[in-house]
Amino acid sequence: MVSTAVWIGTIVFIAGLLLFDFFFHVRKAHTPTLKEAAIWSSIYVGIALLFGVGIVVFAPAGWGGEYFAGYITEKALSVDNLFVFLVIMSSFKVPAKDQQKVLLFGIVFALIARTALIFVGAALINQFAWVFYIFGLFLLLTAGHMLKPDDEGENDANNIVIRVAKKFIRTTDHYDEDKLFTRVNGKRAMTPMLLVMVAIGGTDILFAFDSIPAIFGLTTKTFIVFTATAFSLMGLRQLYFLLDGLLDRLIYLKYGLAAILGLIGVKLILHALHENNVWFINDGEPVKVMEITTQLSLTLILGILLVTIVASLVSPKGKAITAIRNAQRYADRYLDLDYESDPRFREITYAKLVRASAMLRLLKEDHRHLIRQEPELLEKLERAKVIHDEEFAGDPGAQRYPG
Structure with a gap:
């Protein structure tokens, strides 16, 4: 049993980290450097x-293993969240310097949504053992859904919530720094920044329904569930910028996550059978089945993630997919003058565009079919080259597009 003092101290510490993140990093809009994000x-x-x-040293035996299994699983699921955040912010063309605030809002909202579900889930589990069956089946269905082919429109930011908001609230197509509302012709209007946060908040709620059953499959201790979830979200903002341009490389991540969720789903169902009191299963008596231990779960989760990451990196x-999507992404960023106004970061973007363009030229013929709307992409690359050459005319040290 965790004392009230420990609970309060932990919550204050996590809240302090979030406040520190806001006041020292996010409050002043800026684009973090790679070094800042890495540190x-x-x-x-x-x-x-x-x-x-600390949990291993001071908590009862077994708690440490459950925390690390939960933290690693939640961290992997959080990286998957970043893919959707990337799609949303790209769809809304959020300026680079304002993306940190959007991400921090997403982290705080995700923590609130998941905390609510944690306490609801804990209450249900304490009262009804059959909830393990529900959680287990839900995770198996989620794992199966992850294995479906990608739907091009699945992560479109212009979802029904956004369409309804646009219909009933006056909106503007332009950002006013990081303000949620602005005035157009003297009338109050909603900026795209508010729409972005609505979209991020909506996806956070959906991800919480995957995340919380997964960690309850590894531990039922509310303190471990809460802290593993909270700490997995800490640093997600920095990780977004650190992995910029590399997220697309993890092409097998969804298969690894599907395997992990499937494993935890089986673990939950086996545990439910072991604790069974559902009348139509074995006459309401427990079923003698093998249970998957926390140590085995942690080993399998680490192994699945290792294989997934290595396979993605060498594939x-x-x-090819990374080069194509990076070329598209960096071309859009460079051509969008509202995305980044700092000349230093624009030059960094162009340097990344140069490298991605060079990779495009090296693509094998059997991978070129992965380029969607190739003429349009090539036209963007040429426009970026012309703009860059005009901006740095006469500068012999400027990067040049390898056309």
Whole structure:
């Protein structure tokens, strides 16, 4: 049993981290450098690991293993969240310097949504053992859904919530820094920033329904569920910028996550059978079945993630998809003057575009079919080259597009 003092201290510490993140990093709009993102991402991972070590040392035996299994699983699911965040912010063309605030809002909203579901889930589990069956079947269905072919419109930011908001609330197509509302011709109007946050909040709720049953399959201790979930979300903002341009490389991540969710779903159902009191299953008596231990779960989760990441990084198809999507993404960013106004970061974007364009030229013929609307993409690359050459005319040190 975790004391009230420990609960309060933990919540205050996590809230302090979020406030520190806001006041020292997010409050002043800016685009974080790769170095900044790497340092702070490492710090947040280090804090989560140290917290886990503290649980191993001071908590009862077995708690540490459950925390680390939960943290690793939730962290992997959080990386999957980043794909959708990337799609949403690209769809709304959120300026680079304002993306940190959107991400921090997403993290805070995700923490609130998941905390609510944690306590609801814990209450249900304590009262009704059959809930394990529901959670297990839900995770198996989710795993099966992940294995379906990608739907091009599945992550479109212009979802029904956004369409309804646009219909009933006056909106503007332009950002006014990071303001949620602005005035157009003297009338109050909603900016795209508010729509972005609505879209992010909606996806957070959907992800919570996958995340919470998954971690309850690894531990039923509310304190472990809460802390593993909270610390997995810490540093997600920095990780977004650290993995910029590399997220597309993890082409097998969804298969790894499907395997992990499937594993946890089976674990939950086996546990439900072991604790069975449902009258139509074995006359309401427990069923003697093998249960998957926390140690085995942790080993399998780490193994699945390792195989998934290595396979993605060495995959020729993964490299091709990364080059294509990076070329598209960096071309759109460079051509959108509202995305980044700082000349230093525009030059960094162009340098990334140069590298992605060079990779495009090296694509094998059997991978070129992956390029959708190739003439349009090539036209964007040429426009980016012309704009860059005009901006840096006479500068012999400027990057040049390898056309």
